[in-house]
Amino acid sequence: MSEPIRLSKRLIELVGCSRREAELYIEGGWVTVAGEVIDEPQFKVEDQPVVLLPGAKAEPAQAVTLLLHQLADQDSESGRLSMTPQSLSEAHAEGYRALKGHFARLTCVAELQQGASGLQIYTQDWSVQRKITSDLAKLEQEYVVEVSGDIIDHGLERLNRGFTWKGKELPKVKASWQNETRLRLVVKNPAPGLIKLLCTSVGLSMVSMRRIRLGGVAMSKLPAGQWRYLASKEKF
DSSP states (O other), X not given: OOOOEEHHHHHHHHHOOOHHHHHHHHHTTOEEETTEEOOOTTOEESSSOEEEOTTOOOXXXXXXXXXXXXXXXXXXXXXXXXXXXXXXXXXXXXXXXOOGGGGSSOEEESOOOTTOEEEEEEESOXXXXXXXXXXXXXXXXXXXXXXXXXXXXXXXXXXXXXXXXXXXXXXXXXXXXXXXSEEEEEEXXXXXXXXXXXXXXXXXXXXXXXXXXETTEEOOSOOTTOEEEOOTTOOO
């Protein structure tokens, strides 16, 4: 049995590439060890078969953006830690390879309010971070709000046109019923507590709220606790 050596060194021996090329191949998910993709150049190998996959490119890994259906009892940090290759939504996994590098250097943008569930966004892409940060005040956020109680007469109309309640000016929103207990609200950059206040102002009590869209990107049918990649055609 040979002495364990770094995967990058073994790859150099096998294909005659440079050290930098070997690291790029490995970090890009183009190298398997005993049939399993390993994306860590420092990974130690012994006599296992090492293969450079067909079509391999020695290019820096592309920055990714991950969309998580965060649970109500999570915050952005625990949500980030919950994302693993195993929690990638099976329905959204086709065409993607979940690499360890995709979970490094992630920044949470347009962070969910405390106690809210739904669409939480993490990105490595500086252009996505800049776009959301600079345009946050203009981007629509769509929420499904579970409520109890009876709405006052013309309550939806009041929410849609905006009004003053107890001396506080409330912004107009796009409000509609999803079903008998779920209110759909579209609002731009809601301040903490605003959604609860909107519900209270029309006689409803907020039970929970779930963000399902930010700008042009919807969470889609993403199971709670699972995540997916932002597709190249999706734009905030």
